[in-house]
Amino acid sequence: xxxxxxxxxxxxxxxSHLVPGVDDGTTTAAESIxxxxxxxxxxxxxxxxxxxxxxxxxxxxGAIDRELELHRRAFHDLALACLERNDLPSVALGQEIWAPxxxxxxxxxxxxxVGLAGGRYLxxxxxxxxxxxxNDVVREVQEAGRQIVIAHPERYHYLPDHNPIDxxxxxxxxxxxxxxxxxxxxxxxxxxxxxxxGLAWQMIDAGLADILATDHHGPRREGVSPAEAxxxxxxxxxxxxxxxxxxxxxxxIARNDPVGSRLPR
Ligand SMILES: [Fe+2]
Numbered sequence: 001x002x003x004x005x006x007x008x009x010x011x012x013x014x015x016s017h018l019v020p021g022v023d024d025g026t027t028t029a030a031e032s033i034x035x036x037x038x039x040x041x042x043x044x045x046x047x048x049x050x051x052x053x054x055x056x057x058x059x060x061x062g063a064i065d066r067e068l069e070l071h072r073r074a075f076h077d078l079a080l081a082c083l084e085r086n087d088l089p090s091v092a093l094g095q096e097i098w099a100p101x102x103x104x105x106x107x108x109x110x111x112x113x114v115g116l117a118g119g120r121y122l123x124x125x126x127x128x129x130x131x132x133x134x135n136d137v138v139r140e141v142q143e144a145g146r147q148i149v150i151a152h153p154e155r156y157h158y159l160p161d162h163n164p165i166d167x168x169x170x171x172x173x174x175x176x177x178x179x180x181x182x183x184x185x186x187x188x189x190x191x192x193x194x195x196x197x198g199l200a201w202q203m204i205d206a207g208l209a210d211i212l213a214t215d216h217h218g219p220r221r222e223g224v225s226p227a228e229a230x231x232x233x234x235x236x237x238x239x240x241x242x243x244x245x246x247x248x249x250x251x252x253i254a255r256n257d258p259v260g261s262r263l264p265r
Pocket of ligand 1: 017
């Protein structure tokens with residue numbers, strides 16, 4: 001504990017786009033290193049960076065192979081550049097998998113070269129305009145013996161007759177872990193998804209926020225301050241949740257430890 005009574009955090013960030021030149025995130029190693037250095041200053045000590053794997057755009061297994069190889073090569077070069085610095089978090093590679101349906105995720109769920117830090121956890125997004133409840137994707141991943149982490153549920157547009165909190169609760173009951181973007185808690189997506197801030201706080205209050213992560217896209221997009229999000233949580237009496245969602249659970253995932261049944265809330 002610090003003198004102020006706040007626990008020192010060594011945060012783990014499981015969602016970002018900091019492999020240079022492979023997606024809509026950073027474009028150069030210098031940009032990636034600047035972002036990593038900034039995260040380190042905010043007490044992030046481990047980053048699993050997650051380039052987009054846009055399955056609907058990849059028409060064959062060969063196309064998936066080539067995309068993953070592209071990620072690995074660019075990540076390798078970044079990791080080498082990071083070795084020269086002592087003010088950066090440790091970095092590992094994952095993917096943010098766009099899988100709108102079970103058939104899409106079935107194409108990669110068996111692959112040992114897909115997963116957060118090479119482990120059993122898959123970070124999956126369904127697409128911003130939801131076409132249904134997407135429970136089929138959750139079941140497909142769970143039935144393959146892996147675990148799904150659903151990226152930023154607070155940013156999706158739900159069908160008009162769907163209550164977002166009810167849909168999220170069903171995902172969690174099916175075994176999914178839900179990842180909220182730190183920027184949602186501090187209003188950074190008000191223009192692109194006006195509902196995201198309110199939904200993120202509803203998720204916090206309803207016990208639906210398992211993981212907080214940056215979804216950092218480099219210097220051209222704002223809204224990626226884990227320290228600001230942590231302070232916002234502390235201001236609302238949610239220090240314990242901040243520790244669980246920014247340190248403990250993402251730490252287990254980065255180490256490929258089983259998160260298992262719900263931790264006490
Ligand atoms: Fe992302």
